Amino acid sequence: MLRPEDNEILCRVGPGTPMGELFRRFWLPAFMPHELAEPDGEPVRFRLLGEDLVAFRDTNGRLGVLDEYCPHRRAPMSFGRNEECGLRCVYHGWKFDVDGNCVDMPNERPETDFKHKVRIKTYSAAEWGGYIWVYMGPAEKKPPLPRFEWATLPPAHRWQRKWHYNANYMQGLEGELDTCHTTFLHRVDDAAPLSEGLKEAVSNWGKDGMPKLDVRDTDYGYYYGSQRDMGDGQYNWRLTQWILPSNSIIPQPRFPISSRAYIPIDDENTYVFGTSYNPEAPMTQTDVDYLESGMGAAPALIPGTFTPEINRTNDYQRDYAAKRRGHASGVPGINNQDRALVEMMGTIADRSQEHLGTSDIAVIAARRRLLQMAKDLANGKEPDLPQHAAAFGVRAIDVKTADTAMDAVVERYRDKLRFG
Ligand code: FES
Ligand SMILES: [Fe+2]
Structure with a gap:
């Protein structure tokens, strides 16, 4: 849970608010x-x-x-x-x-x-x-422009979309920093269209709903690892990046991977800027077709708008027959599922009513860090990160290894995790 006064600091972004001022440094x-x-x-x-x-x-x-x-x-x-x-x-x-x-x-x-x-x-x-x-x-x-890895790639290596989220930015961001929900919310039925990368990911998530989590603070935010037991002596390690103030990079076993920025329009509305990218090769037509379908990392949009086709006004097109077949939510599309759950919490969730467990440590760490930085700035301590454009250049990874400690995984894949 979060005290109501801290929830206010976390969520309010208008001029003169502590969090609003922190966002105004980026x-x-x-x-x-x-x-x-x-x-x-x-x-x-x-x-x-x-x-x-x-x-x-x-x-x-x-x-x-x-x-x-x-x-x-x-x-x-x-x-x-x-x-x-x-x-x-x-x-x-x-x-x-x-x-x-x-x-x-x-x-x-x-x-x-x-x-x-x-x-x-x-x-x-x-x-x-x-x-x-x-x-x-x-x-x-005024800082230099941030050197996210995807921003430095040739345009053919990335696919980008902007869409409206009818909720406070922090709710969306918390969904990104919560790997545990993938096992439950993103359980789909056989009819659900999945990319090759998502097929593999969904299968991994399904094998272990109690991943062990480990969070490491960094100059740019943090990375956190989730360790899922694959049952064959191997662990699926997902190292997710949180880059201040509200960017995530979500790994996948195969490229493309996805970066999303939750940018507050105001306290109760957000634009998401989603970039799916392949650092090693141009996106294929298959990648692009899947992303355009709205079933993966980003929603399909009502033509000429930034409004997702699947939204609150059509009850997120929930399909009860699919639910009976074993699809968790009945909402078509991975990102639509995330957005449906987050928007239906209300535009600013009442975090004083929560009961956080060990699976929420990454969410807790992000809240703490943001609150601390916003309070620090209100007391005159400027954030360092914006001035260090190269610090934004990190990548997320999703791998299988026998390693049982996150530090060992980081060591093994160090050259894949940082750039710039
Ligand atoms: S010129 Fe008069 S209101 Fe703009
Ligand atoms: Fe999700």
């Missing part, structure tokens, strides 16, 4: 590149960390992120005209460039010189690794 993925492809294209209204913002690409191709509310009388800048290197508010014509300067104020006489006294709030944006990222922290603390 670059955060915010858009797929196609959303802001066109110079002078339509501006895009969005919310990030509880702030209403607008993004646009100006005439010269520069990305701009501005306050959604015009500093004149708070009209929506997303209704604005994106033209000639700036976004012009359609209410009275004030125009701002990507740096926040007011470059035109056509309703004021020039002698007032008012335009030089007004700025609009701006944040930095940059394209990297298949996403457009936004940095919302103090300008003097």
Whole structure:
């Protein structure tokens, strides 16, 4: 369980909140590149960390992120005209460039010189690794872009998708850091479509529902290992990465593996940025077809939106006949199953009502670390990680070995776990 006051610190991300400030020390993925492809294209209204913002690409191709509310009388800048290197508010014509300067104020006489006294709030944006990222922290603390392994790979090695989660970011993240549920929630029936990698994983998970867990704190977050007894003298070890503040890398016995970032839109809504990638080879058509089907690491989306097709409004398409056949939840698709359970906890779970066991140690460790870092920052202690771009470059592994200690597994696979 978590005390209600700590749950508040953990989940609230708006301006001025401790966790919101911690997130504001990191670059955060915010858009797929196609959303802001066109110079002078339509501006895009969005919310990030509880702030209403607008993004646009100006005439010269520069990305701009501005306050959604015009500093004149708070009209929506997303209704604005994106033209000639700036976004012009359609209410009275004030125009701002990507740096926040007011470059035109056509309703004021020039002698007032008012335009030089007004700025609009701006944040930095940059394209990297298949996403457009936004940095919302103090300008003097702006870090380099994080060198996640997948971001450094050629685009053909990865497949990426963004989707909406109707819950607080932490619930989604906790699902990633909870290998124990895989044995139970992801038990499927023979009719369920699985990739080759997932077939192997599901079979491993099914053999041992009481994995031993071991967590090791690192400069970037932690890795934790789960040891499952395969019954033949071998253990299935899965080493999952948690990278601050809210990124996971989930291993699979075969590539592609999946990285997901849980990015708070506000306290009760999240965008997930899912990257499936193969560090060693381009994705195959079979990989891509499976990912596109929405049955694996990411959901299928309602066309033209970031809303999963399988969602709360259709009861996650739960199939009772499949349940009778032995499918655990009846919800089609591995990631849909995760999201269904997390969203149905309510948008902010009441963690004071929980009863945590030994299978929850990774979840507990992540909460503790985030709470400590948020409190530290509120007391003036800055996080180190954002400035160390190479520290983000780690990989998760899923292997079978006779080793019974995580350190031995780490030693054996050291060259596969860290990059950059
Ligand atoms: S409210 Fe934007 S110019 Fe007046
Ligand atoms: Fe899961």
